[in-house]
Amino acid sequence: MAEAHQAVAFQFTVTPDGIDLQLCHEALRQIYLSGLHSWKKRFIRFKNGVMTGVYPGSPAGFMVVVVSYMSYNKYKQLDPSLGLIAKLGQHIPISRYMSTDSQRIVGGVLVGTGLWVTIIMIMRNVLKSLLSWHGWMHARHGSVSWSTRLWMVMKVFSGRKPMLYSFQNSLPRLPVPSVKDTCRRYLESVRALMDDEQYERMKGLTKDFEKNLGPKLQWYLKLKSWWASNYVSDWWEEYIYLRGRGPIMVNSNYYAMDFLYVFPTSIQAARAGNAIHAIMLYRRKLDRAQIKPASFPALLSVPLCSAQWERMFNTTRIPGLETDILQHMNESKHIAVFHKGRFFKVWMFYDGRLLLPREIEQQMERILADKSEPLPGEENLAALTAGDRTPWARARETYFSRGKNKQSLDAIEKAAFFVTLDDTEQRFEPDNPVKSLDSYAKSLLHGKCYDRWFDKSFNLIVFKNGTMGLNAEHSWADAPIIGHLWEHVLSMDPVKLGYTEDGHCCGEPHPNLPGPQRLQWDIPAECQDTIQSSLTLARTLADDVDCHIFPFDDFGKGLIKKCRTSPDAFIQIALQLAHYRDKGKFCLTYEASMTRLFREGRTETVRSCTMETCAFVRSMIRDETVREERLKLLKMAAEKHQNMYRLAMTGQGIDRHLFCLYVVSKYLGEDSPFLKEVLSEPWRLSTSQTPLQQVELFDLVRHPEYVSSGGGFGPVADDGYGVSYIIVGENLINFHISSKHSSPETDSHRFGANIKQAMLDILDLFQLEKKAM
Structure with a gap:
């Protein structure tokens, strides 16, 4: 097979005349291009880190400040630093490489740098204060009050051409509501759901908590809010998502649908080719921080936090005995593909560039044409990700920690994302709208329970008739984040990328493209029993x-x-x-x-x-x-x-505040009947x-x-x-x-x-x- 030849970079044989070294120039060329690609990405990340770190300033602003400062000092013969340049110059040794004039220049650059950093910090703190004001929310829809107009001066401090993470250091921290306000709003929220007797009882529990235990828990929460970037998010991720021991399929993962009335092509491989290419283009923009920061509302463009974008790709939820972890790779050059019980590793780059849509279609065609049978235990393997977490964690540690099983599992878990070439057909049918849409939704939500890798950050699912959709894991981010990616894919697929008249991706197949790599497994009978148990549990959940x-x-x-x-x-x-x-x-x-x-x-x-x-x-x-x-x-x-x-x-909601108070109470070993009842509703x-x-x-x-x-x-x-x-x-x-x-x-x-x-x-x-x- 073609990929077998590409895997060997060089060969050598021992002869009476010495060692005969035969280099494979094509393999070495690919190694060189791969390394070049990696170094380019490192440079881009470094540059973006610098640009984001100094925002709302910029390197160009540094030059303007320093040159202006030096020019003012030179031509006006004044020292606006009040002697600081001279004092700095005294600590710079004079040598044949450093004259007195050079001392002044270096001192001036240092003072100019300090001035530039001071300006940035002032702008950043002013912007943070402006973003902490939310009075614009209370304006009547379509109108802008005078206070809001004055507040919109923040655009002066928000810099030019922000990148995805530019505003992160300027966003305010989530405030901690007072215990009194949270308790009052809680009672107000449940009044309609309780009769008078139930309400009076809950009122008593609330007042007791507000007076006694609440202030103690609040003190710890305040301390965390001063120290951590967000007093909720890490506990929310850990205790609501990662510590759950039940199935994440249905209970946590969610889905996104394709167009409802538009069918760009009925060729499965072609639809996958365009969609995968569009997703990889989005990942490239994400790596370069070129995605425009999300904002709300459209009229005012108030920036939103972009932190959740960081783990969109190259991320997998790893099962543990007590809690899962999120494994994120900085870079991944391949995707994992599932079709009819077999797993494949497909490289997304060749000749130092991203594969084109027609080339990706070519790879998908090879997988669809592969008639090999699944290895023992391989077909239902992904059911482990659909069942309870603890059996999956034990099986992963016991059967997938070494040898070919580890290599194949790494290929899946370290992939950019997971793709399923589904062998069923799903589509909105005007003659049977209810049944067709219900079937489509259930397929995206859980499929056959073994044909989705539910631990991956997201699965792209392409059906036999060209319809597609997503299944996303929830712990790493919320639905609007994956929705942003999906909008990009759907906007590119039929319009910007397009298809030929016969439904294929535009372009030509590659004559020398190495084929997909079939993943190999050696799954013992004991592990197959665990897989079957997880599948039985998952099917019961899915059928319900x-x-x-x-x-x-x-x-x-x-x-x-x-x-x-x-x-x-x-x-x-x-x-x-x-x-x-x-x-x-x-x-x-x-x-x-x-x-x-x-x-x-x-x-x-x-x-x-x-x-x-x-x-x-x-x-x-x-x-x-x-x-x-x-x-x-x-x-x-x-x-x-x-x-x-x-x-x-x-930041004035009640449920995240109550949740965090409950977590603190557990850490302190305090029992609160009020919090226990609230969190169990x-x-x-x-x-x-x-x-x-x-x-x-x-x-x-x-x-x-x-x-x-x-x-x-x-x-x-x-x-x-x-x-x-x-x-x-x-x-x-x-x-x-x-x-x-x-x-x-x-x-x-x-x-x-x-x-x-x-x-x-x-x-x-x-x-x-x-x-x-």
Whole structure:
């Protein structure tokens, strides 16, 4: 095989005349190009580190400050340093290489450097203070107050052409709310869910905590907030994600879908070629920090934290007996590919350059044409990543720590990302929309339980008919980060990269490209038993998931804005109405909000089931309530929701604070009935909006179909619902609903019908048709 020849750099034989050395010039050439590529990346990283480290200053600014300072000193014959240059010069020895004039120049450069660093620190601290002010959030939508206009002076201090990580040192730290405020808002959030007796009991527990144990725990948390970059994120990653011992498939990993109505090509290898090439181009931009920093909102461009981008590629979750770890490689030049029970290693570079789409398609064609059978235990191997974590950790240590098994596992875990060439067909079918979308979602969420490597940062899944999607591991980052990558891929695939008339990638195959490397395994029978146990558990979990995806196209954010209501608040209130009709009761509701306005921020919870929302829902249930009263209650509920969202985004949420207080209590060995009860409350309705972040990449006016249909996740509670939604353009909202078949209380399709009806009923309150007449 071609790759076998490329693997040998040189050969030698011993003859009577001495050693006969035969060098393979092509192999040495590839080694040279590979080394050159690595050194280029190191230089780029070093340069980017310097640029980011001095931001909002720049090396050019250094030259301007130093030259201006020296010129002023020379031509004005004045010393603005008040003698500091002369004092520095005295400590620089005079020699034949260093004259008195040279002393003055060196001293002037040192003083100019100090001045430049001082200017940078002043600009950075002013910018940090400006970014700590969030008064702009309270302005009415579409208007800019005078205080906000004055605040926008921050653009003067934010530098020019920022790179991805430029703002990291200027972002403020996440503030720690007071125990009193958190306790007050907690009681307010559960009032609608408790009767008077339950509420009085919880009120007593809360007051006792606020007075006694709370201040002690708060002191430790304050100390951590002064010392650490973020007082929440490291504990959140460790205790919520990495210490979980149950399966991450369904319970943690989430998925992202392809276009809904657009099918660029039906050739599986070609779709994989364009998608993989687009992903690798994104990785190159990420390595060079050339991705534009995310910001919010569009009008003000307030920078968001970019820390989560660091582990997007070359990252794997490694199982442990008690806790997992995230293994991140600085560089990886290959991907791992799975097809029909076999694993392959595919190099992404040749001749010192990234493979072109047609060349990647060529590699995928070779894998698809490979008729070899899986080795014993190989086909279901990835089921270990779908089952419980502890058996996987034991199996990894026992059977994959040496020999060919270790080499093959390293090839997967150290890959840039994982690719599955799925042998099933998934697609939105207009004649059978419900069943086709439900099947598509379940395939992305869990597949066959052995054809996804759930530990990788993300899996690219390309189906037999050319449809594709992602499955992402959750601990390293939140959904908007992987969504940013996915938007880049979808915007490049059919338009910028394109396909030939017969559906292949543009370009020509490479005549000398070495083929993929088949990974080798030696899996003993005992390990195969562990694999089978994990697969059985994973299949039970997967079969229990009830997925329902439906495009809501009766109206979108265009009409909602005419109601002068926040689209997110409108949808969240509709979900509450739908849930009450579905179950006949309210429940604790989780809506994810980001805290990336702060350094290393991740998420906070918006408790969407408020007293105001419940009052509105009850008014919709009672037939005697007049429309004007319902509209008044709706407005109050929407305003309350928006205010809670603002509090969550600005570090004034309650759930991350309570979580960290609970962690501190465990470290101190203190038992808190209040915290124990709060942290054990189930989220029976878990919701999240998938934001469309890079609107400029898509022409949603002329081509609204050229955008992702969003993604979803599994149910959080055994008797609850998981709901994800994406607002696409002005006239479409896609809903992704999940629950469990085993629960008699839930039915994803029934809940979907209730959501649709709730959306229509709320819109009817505004009587937009009559206003248009």
